[in-house]
Amino acid sequence: MVKRCLFLLLFLCCLAGSRIASADTNPQDAAALRSLMKKWKKTVPASWRKSNDPCVRWDGVICDRNSRVTSLNLFGMNLKGTLSDDIGSLTELRILDLSSNKDLGGTLPATIGKLVQLEILALIGCSFSGNVPKELGNLSQLNFLALNSNQFTGIIPPSLGKLSKVTWLDLADNQLIGPIPNSRDHGAGFDQLLKAQHFHLNQNKLQGSVPDYLFNSSMELKHILFDRNNFSGSIPASIGVLSKLEVLRLNDNAFTGQVPAMNNLTMLHVLMLSNNKLTGLMPNLTGIGALENVDLSNNSFVPSEVPSWFSELPKLTTLTMQSVSLSGQLPQKLFSFPDLQHVILSDNQLNETLDMGNNISKQLNLVDIQNNKIASVTLYNNLKGNILKLTGNPLCNDSVLSSTTPCTGQLSEYPTQPPLLPDVQCANPFVETIVFRAPFFGDAANYLHILHYNLSSKLNSCTPNNLGLVYSNPDAYLNVDIKACPVNQKRFNYSQVLNCFNLTLQTYKPPEIFGPYYVKAHPYPFHDKASRTVLIGVVTGCFLLVIGLTLVGVYAVRQKKRAQKLVSINDPFASWGSMGQDIGEAPKINSARCFTLEDLKLSTSDFREINAIGAGGYGTVYRGKLPDGQLIAIKRSKQGSMQGGLEFKTEIELLSRVHHKNLVGLVGFCFEKGERMLVYEFIPNGTLSEALYGIKGVQLDWSRRLKIALDSARGLAYLHDHANPPIIHRDVKSTNILLDERMTAKVADFGLSLLVSDSEEGQFCTNVKGTLGYLDPEYYMTQQLTAKSDVYSFGVVLLELIVAQPPIYKQKYIVREVKTALDMGDQMHCGLKDVMDPVLQKTGDLRGFARFLKLALQCVEDLGTDRPSMNTIVREIEVIMQDNGIRTGMSSTSSSFSIDSRTMMAAPKYPYSNASASSTAFDMDSRAFEYSGKFPSEGSLKNRGT
Ligand SMILES: *[C@@H]1O[C@H](CO)[C@@H](O)[C@H](O)[C@H]1NC(C)=O
Ligand SMILES: *[C@@H]1O[C@H](CO)[C@@H](O)[C@H](O)[C@H]1NC(C)=O
Ligand SMILES: *[C@@H]1O[C@H](CO)[C@@H](O)[C@H](O)[C@H]1NC(C)=O
Ligand SMILES: *[C@@H]1O[C@H](CO)[C@@H](O)[C@H](O)[C@H]1NC(C)=O
Ligand SMILES: *[C@@H]1O[C@H](CO)[C@@H](O)[C@H](O)[C@H]1NC(C)=O
Numbered sequence: 001m002v003k004r005c006l007f008l009l010l011f012l013c014c015l016a017g018s019r020i021a022s023a024d025t026n027p028q029d030a031a032a033l034r035s036l037m038k039k040w041k042k043t044v045p046a047s048w049r050k051s052n053d054p055c056v057r058w059d060g061v062i063c064d065r066n067s068r069v070t071s072l073n074l075f076g077m078n079l080k081g082t083l084s085d086d087i088g089s090l091t092e093l094r095i096l097d098l099s100s101n102k103d104l105g106g107t108l109p110a111t112i113g114k115l116v117q118l119e120i121l122a123l124i125g126c127s128f129s130g131n132v133p134k135e136l137g138n139l140s141q142l143n144f145l146a147l148n149s150n151q152f153t154g155i156i157p158p159s160l161g162k163l164s165k166v167t168w169l170d171l172a173d174n175q176l177i178g179p180i181p182n183s184r185d186h187g188a189g190f191d192q193l194l195k196a197q198h199f200h201l202n203q204n205k206l207q208g209s210v211p212d213y214l215f216n217s218s219m220e221l222k223h224i225l226f227d228r229n230n231f232s233g234s235i236p237a238s239i240g241v242l243s244k245l246e247v248l249r250l251n252d253n254a255f256t257g258q259v260p261a262m263n264n265l266t267m268l269h270v271l272m273l274s275n276n277k278l279t280g281l282m283p284n285l286t287g288i289g290a291l292e293n294v295d296l297s298n299n300s301f302v303p304s305e306v307p308s309w310f311s312e313l314p315k316l317t318t319l320t321m322q323s324v325s326l327s328g329q330l331p332q333k334l335f336s337f338p339d340l341q342h343v344i345l346s347d348n349q350l351n352e353t354l355d356m357g358n359n360i361s362k363q364l365n366l367v368d369i370q371n372n373k374i375a376s377v378t379l380y381n382n383l384k385g386n387i388l389k390l391t392g393n394p395l396c397n398d399s400v401l402s403s404t405t406p407c408t409g410q411l412s413e414y415p416t417q418p419p420l421l422p423d424v425q426c427a428n429p430f431v432e433t434i435v436f437r438a439p440f441f442g443d444a445a446n447y448l449h450i451l452h453y454n455l456s457s458k459l460n461s462c463t464p465n466n467l468g469l470v471y472s473n474p475d476a477y478l479n480v481d482i483k484a485c486p487v488n489q490k491r492f493n494y495s496q497v498l499n500c501f502n503l504t505l506q507t508y509k510p511p512e513i514f515g516p517y518y519v520k521a522h523p524y525p526f527h528d529k530a531s532r533t534v535l536i537g538v539v540t541g542c543f544l545l546v547i548g549l550t551l552v553g554v555y556a557v558r559q560k561k562r563a564q565k566l567v568s569i570n571d572p573f574a575s576w577g578s579m580g581q582d583i584g585e586a587p588k589i590n591s592a593r594c595f596t597l598e599d600l601k602l603s604t605s606d607f608r609e610i611n612a613i614g615a616g617g618y619g620t621v622y623r624g625k626l627p628d629g630q631l632i633a634i635k636r637s638k639q640g641s642m643q644g645g646l647e648f649k650t651e652i653e654l655l656s657r658v659h660h661k662n663l664v665g666l667v668g669f670c671f672e673k674g675e676r677m678l679v680y681e682f683i684p685n686g687t688l689s690e691a692l693y694g695i696k697g698v699q700l701d702w703s704r705r706l707k708i709a710l711d712s713a714r715g716l717a718y719l720h721d722h723a724n725p726p727i728i729h730r731d732v733k734s735t736n737i738l739l740d741e742r743m744t745a746k747v748a749d750f751g752l753s754l755l756v757s758d759s760e761e762g763q764f765c766t767n768v769k770g771t772l773g774y775l776d777p778e779y780y781m782t783q784q785l786t787a788k789s790d791v792y793s794f795g796v797v798l799l800e801l802i803v804a805q806p807p808i809y810k811q812k813y814i815v816r817e818v819k820t821a822l823d824m825g826d827q828m829h830c831g832l833k834d835v836m837d838p839v840l841q842k843t844g845d846l847r848g849f850a851r852f853l854k855l856a857l858q859c860v861e862d863l864g865t866d867r868p869s870m871n872t873i874v875r876e877i878e879v880i881m882q883d884n885g886i887r888t889g890m891s892s893t894s895s896s897f898s899i900d901s902r903t904m905m906a907a908p909k910y911p912y913s914n915a916s917a918s919s920t921a922f923d924m925d926s927r928a929f930e931y932s933g934k935f936p937s938e939g940s941l942k943n944r945g946t
Contacts, residue, residue: 025055028089029069033061035086040104043080045494046527059494068092075099075122075502076432076521077494082106083128088114099124099146099504100432100521107131108147113138120144122504124170125520127151132171137162137188144505148172148200148518156181156206161188168506169193170200170518172225172437179208190214197222198516201229202249202437209233217241223516225437227272227476228252235278240264247438247515251275251295252476259283266290270438270515274298274320282324285309292339292440292513297322303349310334317363318442323347327373332357339363342442346370346389353378354390362820365443369393377406421448422780424468426485430492431522432501436478438515444471444478450511450811453772455482458508462500463487478514497524513811592656593668595679600624600634600670607636623682631682632667636675652678658723662715664738664748680748684741688712688797689734692804692837700839702846703886704743705801709852710877710888711745712737716794717870719747720787728785732793733774733807734800773807773814778864788864794873795859802853804837815860822857847884852877 025033033054037044051057055067062071069090080103087096088111096118098104105127112121113135119142128150136145137159145163148170155178156171163169169190180201182189190199191214199221206229215221215238224239227249234257235250245265251272258280259273268288274297282301285291286309294316303325310319311333318341319334326345329352334343340361351373358380364387371392379388388406390396396407441447452469459467459482468483484501486492492500503519510517603624604611614621619637626632655666655678670677685691688708691700700708719727729736729747736749776792779785796807799814807814821832832853833841840846855876861867868876881888 024053024067025063025069026067029063029067029092030054032084032086032089033058033069035084039081039084040079041081043078043103045074045077047494060498062095064092070117071095073097073498073502074101075504076497076524077101078523078526079104083109083112085109085111087112090115092117094118094141095120095505097122097502097504098126100519101126102523103127105129105151108133108152110135112136115139116141118142120505122146123150124504124518125149129153131155132157132160132176134159136160139163140165142166144168146170146504146518147174149520150174152176154178156201158183158186158188161186161190161192163193165195166193167195167220168198169196170198171204172200172518173203176201176204176206178206180206180210180214182211182214184211184213191216194218195220197244198225199223200225200437200516202227204229206231210236212236212238215239215242217243221245223247223438225249225516226253230254232256234258235260235273237261243267246270246290248272249438263287269293269315269440271295272438274322282307282326286312289313290315292316293318293438293442295320296324297344299324301325303327306330306350313337316340317440318342318344320344320442321348325349327351330354330356332359335360335364335367337361339441341446342366342368344368345372346392348372350374356380363443363446365445421452421469421471422467423470424466424483424485426466428491428525429468429483429485430463430497430501430524431481431483432503433520433522434480434482434503434510434517435520436480436510436514436517439478440513440515444480447511447513447811448480449772449813450808451480451514453808454511455508456772459484459500462492462496491525494526497521497526511811592652592666593679595668595670595677597670597672597675599626600677600679602627603632604634630667631684633680633682635678635680637677654727658719658727660715660718660722661744662711662746663718664746683738683746683748685739685743687735688737688739688745689800689806691739692734692800693806700801701843702840702849703881705840706848706852706877706881706886707888708737708739708743708745709798709801710874710881712747712797713794713870713874713877715745715747716790717874720790720870726787728787729790729793730785731771731774732790732797733771734797737797776864777862786864787870788867791859791864791867791870791873794870795856795867798852798856798859802832802837802840802856803835804839819857847886848880851880855880 037048042049045059047057047059048054054061054069055063060072060074060077061069062073064070070092071094072090073095075097076099079098079101082105083098087109091114093115094117096115097120099122102125107130108123108128110133112133116138118139121136121139121142122144124146125148128147129152131154132147132152134157136142137157140162142163143165145160145166146168149172152171152174154176156176158181160166160169161181161183179185180190182191184191190196197220200223202225206226209232210226215236219242221242222244223246224242225247228251231250231253232255235255237260239245239248240260240262241264243264244267246267247270248265248268249270249272251274253276255273255276255278257278259278259282262268262271262283263286265288267290269290270293271285271288271291272293272295273283274295276299278299278301280302282304283296284307285294289312291313292315294313295318297320301324305328306326311331314337316334316337317339320342322344323346325348327349330343330345330350332355334340335356336359338361341363342365344366346368347370349372350369353376354369354374355378356367360380366389367387368389370389374390374393375395377390377395390406393407439447448469448471452467455469456465456467463484464487466485466487468485470481470483472479472481482501484492486496501521601607603626604622607620607622611622611624612620613623613633619635622634622636624632624634652666652669659665664683665681666678667681668679670679716729716732719729729749731749732747736747738746738748740746774793774796776789778792779789796814799818800807803814803818805814817835818832821835855868855873859867859873878888
């Protein structure tokens, strides 16, 4: 045995030493890659050094059927060195992304022009220097060209004008000089790039004028970033014909003359012309209704009164016009625009009374009118603290006023503190910075949690619930660091980084308001320090292997036995045959049935797409029908998804023990051939979120909403107080509350549940899990999970019942919105009208509403100890319903856990006081839910089984 091992080993060692030619890869391409590797030496991914077959084994290399390399993606790999001329031999290359390799530099070889199939070229954030090679103009298929954040010098080669397919052109943040090439003066130029949507030339040393014929109405331009260059001459009038333009940044140049008419730019969100030498009349922005972020500061416009468009741009978030000789009075209307955050008008001649009115934007957090001529101001009580700056106005000469904050300027440093964002801690986080170059807003505070939400879902498969955001504003742009922690491993490997964090190529679409962005990754420690030479490695490896294998040989038999034992410990199901004979060995799982894979395949027509009714991180939910006619929902875990054998077993044990009419019941499970499936009762009427604001457009009246609140509260109260051991749900949300044919609510999905008895004192440390928008802030800050975290999430659901919007919607967070709305109204609920579901407002009769609202707000108190228990919530909702003549179906909480579901019906007397019997009311409803009748033949049916 040992002898044979040794022989094999020697053979392997020889093989490794003698570097035979690559097995499959096209020889020309393999040679080119090896030449690249020679320049990058040891900094290539480990797989490049271990294998001779690029197409099959090398990280970042993708080939086609003919073994030609089509994609080379080495984003963020810490490559050091230069780019070999031989890159030009990869003639089938379509994607080349070497971005975020800070030590990759030198000149960009002209041979890159030979890559005639290239569609994507991204070299963002490397150290390339020298000229941009004119040969790039030969890349006729190129669609995405990003050379930004390097050290390129010289002019922009006019040949780039030949890139007729280019949509993304980014040369920003280099040292480029000279003009923007145009076909009249330079033979070829940017005026020919009719497909381009992005001209990003910011942060260079470009100069000269921008000729009028650079733009024409057949262009598709969305983003023009020319800021921070040395452009002069007037702004071309032809910009006014770019009807798709969304962002125009010309700030920090030397533009002169009058600003041309832009009234036709109806899609323009961001207009920044500050720090130029513009003259003539102040631009008339009337009609550009989409404008959100405007900065015209520091120009030499003709002194003017406050223009009328100040009160005609309802989407404004930020209006900045420092030092432009404005006089007169600011309209109250400006301050009432709902999204307004910043008004910065310092160093002007505003001389009338400042009166912002009584209806100011709830978002407003900075009004800077320093150094104007304001002699009086009207202030209202509801003006938030430190938002107004008036230092340097005549009114501050008044001895009394001058001691108040608006005059002393002793405000908090800048208007808002960076928002509290989820942070994560681990030894080897992957960090990358997203640079937003023209956000539509001035103050990121209210938007970053939306970004976090959005990114978390994009990156969820790579770093589930393990994403932090850090925010900084070091230059003119908004920088946001993403910090991602690996799960169940020490660090990310090469392919994870390549597949998860390659946001370079703009495949990630942040919420629109964040505007154009680019990404740079920070160097990542892929290895521990030790990096010996290959030879030493091979020799040592062989030596150690010989010893190791000898030991293996000697102890083989013993180990085999032990291994068998181990398997049975690690995998509780290992001994469960597919025929289910051994089922008795799992005594904790008694009422759940063990299905075979075959059973479930039959019931779902072999898991056909049409039977899929929901999907999530864990996998897919299918509906099915058992031979006896029972309808079921099958939760099928993705192969290799997060849920491990243990988690799966936990869930089965939990669910099979828990029986309550307001909890979705487990019918059985299947654990076979690597498949993990849970089989639930089928709940026909979909989720609460669908009923509230989903595709269905169902209108739930007030009494039914109360009833749904009560049902789900009872389900949760049972989990907390009556299940043995108690269970914290951990993912309470409206998509986990299902509605059955009688509109009884049932709480679903215990995938994240943990047994409380696993810990002492009902409190334990664990990785924060849950869904953003519902997550208890105390929990994610302290990582201490208690039943009160469920209460918080449930409070969010109660608010959803009032607002009928997801917890994070239109850049707003429901909890904050409702709280702010209440603060604003002088009377209770007056302010709430803005955020409340119009359907509820229409029906009018909202008995018990005030008490319900109070309860919801108690649930979302910051401190867990200030929140009521689920049991208290149940009682309170019961009282609310009873006091208002709505039947609760049960008189007392304690009895509510044993009674059969069929006795459970709400008879909504109000507002249907005429409804003679409860059954009538429900008959009416079932017509509203007609789709449920078509089951199971109709594919349109939706029900999230879990
Ligand atoms: C590539 O570009 C260079 C310079 O722009 C040009 O001289 C050359 O003819 C081009 N080659 C091909 C094959 O088009
Ligand atoms: C704006 O559009 C209208 C109609 O399309 C056109 O007549 C007018 O000349 C345009 N104005 C400018 C400044 O381009
Ligand atoms: C600004 O433009 C609008 C519409 O184009 C026009 O009605 C208005 O009179 C203009 N205002 C000034 C001050 O020129
Ligand atoms: C403000 O300035 C304008 C123009 O300079 C002048 O006509 C007006 O009377 C001034 N208003 C006050 C209140 O001083
Ligand atoms: C980037 O990552 C996505 C997965 O998020 C993957 O589908 C795509 O192929 C990757 N792109 C490249 C160029 O590797």
